[in-house]
Amino acid sequence: MPPAQPHSIDIQPVGLRFEQRPGLSLLQSALTQFIQLPNSCRNGTCRTCMCKLKSGTVSYQIEWPGLTKEEKEEGWILPCVAEAQSDLVLEVPLAVDLKG
Ligand code: FES
Incomplete structure (x- = not known):
């Protein structure tokens, strides 16, 4: 079987794109591809990185990410x-292209 295609992540409204790297978070995956997303604690508590998932599915590396049930339901x-866990579209107005 050919290797599975990596999931591709589109960042709106800035129009950047990166791929999910196996075992890394979205934040880490983006950084390996020179895209910086807002962040601080990097462990799911401070909510600096919180952003809207416009389409697609994610899973979490920790059991209790710092989001309420309502926030999760709102995306x-x-x-x-x-x-x-699929191709994603994220809304991250403050994403920065570190290559640019
Ligand atoms: S960087 Fe703190 S919750 Fe994501």
Whole structure:
């Protein structure tokens, strides 16, 4: 079987794109591809990285990411502790292209 295609992450409205790296968080995956997302604690508590998931599915690396049930239902995620389970579209107005 050919290797599975990595999940691709689109960042709106800035129009950046990166791929989910196996075993890394979305935040770490983005950084390996020179895209910086807002972050501070990187362990799912401070909520600095909180952003809206417009489409797709994520799983969490920790049991209790710092989001309420309501926030999760509204589509908010914490990319510092989340991994893509499908292609994603994220809304991160403050994403920075470190290559640019
Ligand atoms: S960086 Fe603190 S919750 Fe994500």
